[in-house]
Amino acid sequence: MPVDKDLKAAKANDYDAIVLPGGQINPDLLRLNKDALTLIKNFYDAGKIVAAVCHAPWLLVETGIAKGKRMTSYHSIKTDVINAGAHWEDSEVVTDKGIITSRNPNDLEAFSKKIVEEIKEGRHNRAS
Amino acid sequence: MPVDKDLKAAKANDYDAIVLPGGQINPDLLRLNKDALTLIKNFYDAGKIVAAVCHAPWLLVETGIAKGKRMTSYHSIKTDVINAGAHWEDSEVVTDKGIITSRNPNDLEAFSKKIVEEIKEGRHNRAS
Numbered sequence: 001m002p003v004d005k006d007l008k009a010a011k012a013n014d015y016d017a018i019v020l021p022g023g024q025i026n027p028d029l030l031r032l033n034k035d036a037l038t039l040i041k042n043f044y045d046a047g048k049i050v051a052a053v054c055h056a057p058w059l060l061v062e063t064g065i066a067k068g069k070r071m072t073s074y075h076s077i078k079t080d081v082i083n084a085g086a087h088w089e090d091s092e093v094v095t096d097k098g099i100i101t102s103r104n105p106n107d108l109e110a111f112s113k114k115i116v117e118e119i120k121e122g123r124h125n126r127a128s
Numbered sequence: 129m130p131v132d133k134d135l136k137a138a139k140a141n142d143y144d145a146i147v148l149p150g151g152q153i154n155p156d157l158l159r160l161n162k163d164a165l166t167l168i169k170n171f172y173d174a175g176k177i178v179a180a181v182c183h184a185p186w187l188l189v190e191t192g193i194a195k196g197k198r199m200t201s202y203h204s205i206k207t208d209v210i211n212a213g214a215h216w217e218d219s220e221v222v223t224d225k226g227i228i229t230s231r232n233p234n235d236l237e238a239f240s241k242k243i244v245e246e247i248k249e250g251r252h253n254r255a256s
Binding site for chain 1: 153203208212
């Protein structure tokens with residue numbers, strides 16, 4: 001995937017949604033990157049779509065977004081997601097106030113479809 | 129590292145301690161392996177030494193051993209360890225009732241030395 005913008009240059013205001021891909025290594029590195037965590041929180045605070053698949057829900061744990069949300073994740077991090085205060089579900093895609101999560105690569109079709117649907121619906125009021 | 133015994137054949141009674149190595153992949157796979165989790169719990173329940181470094185503290189999260197313990201881990205999983213109910217410390221080695229943890233490869237000398245010390249001290253009463 002060619003990189004078209006540096007993390008520091010990316011602004012939540014310029015986009016409708018952020019999609020966080022998985023893998024065991026990438027989210028583990030991003031958890032330690034303050035610019036990445038700030039960008040994710042900026043999307044969340046602006047009521048925009050935040051989507052995460054496989055191991056990327058760790059980033060929702062790290063930013064505190066997971067707390068109180070209905071969510072799913074790759075099975076191996078289920079305990080971390082539950083310990084962060086989320087309500088974990090074993091479904092191909094789970095949506096709660098614009099937070100969209102899926103379990104693994106087999107769920108990508110449902111995950112992508114739901115992201116498009118939610119973007120069309122517009123912004124989410126996280127206070128409600 | 130040559131494997132000298134299958135996981136199913138390994139019995140906690142035959143050893144003084146279990147040492148869980150890190151890496152991002154290995155502990156993530158072992159979290160989903162019931163035989164591995166049972167073996168770790170058997171060491172713990174028998175009052176034997178359980179040592180974990182880098183990302184391996186995830187296995188102490190998964191087995192519930194982390195709860196209430198003073199511990200450390202690789203920095204990226206600090207939030208997961210805290211969310212599991214542990215008291216996280218930024219030290220090269222942390223020992224609490226025979227549970228020995230270190231942060232990263234730079235800590236291995238202190239980690240290994242502490243494991244030998246604790247094995248010489250004998251079994252730990254986890255109820256105390």
